[in-house]
Amino acid sequence: AQTVTQSQPEMSVQEAETVTLSCTYDTSENNYYLFWYKQPPSRQMILVIRQEAYKQQNATENRFSVNFQKAAKSFSLKISDSQLGDTAMYFCAFSRNDMRFGAGTRLTVKP
């Protein structure tokens, strides 16, 4: 079974600064997808970014980008120009037929 590990339970960053959230996973599969979801206090799950494993190019969505290292099974999320609205739980997820989540990282953006 696939496992997803987020080793940073909590992180904080100053507004306008850059922060990187770590994620590693374990799988024997070659074809899969990776996602980052954001869960604000409302508990709504919001898709941040996704990465196809067969693509070497790292995905980018505005201020959000990933560093995907397939051989190392690493999938970190970089948030640039952090905003107060970025404060939330962030979950890394591995997907093939279903989707499995890491334990999450609570990010606080400080003014």
Next chain:
Amino acid sequence: GAVVSQHPSWVICKSGTSVKIECRSLDFQATTMFWYRQFPKQSLMLMATSNEGSKATYEQGVEKDKFLINHASLTLSTLTVTSAHPEDSSFYICSARPGQGMVSPLHFGNGTRLTVT
């Protein structure tokens, strides 16, 4: 697009009663839906995969007789918590993906907060 509606958003029930939670895909058909459970300050744990027209697939440790899943149509899956106990109190979230395969991200309902007294 790709909206998933979950109802109710919160429910309080007494021990021993049953509670039904509905999950609907409003603008797409979903042959597969997923049910997750989330304890406070914890991650989403996959409970079961709901398959339209067939039996659900439960994760190890999830009691299928306690958490009944019915996926009777391509847009509706229900989770019934039977004979609820206080330890069943949790946040339940359903999700679905439009289209086939893993390329589509999951879209999530807003969740149901269940409190068993």
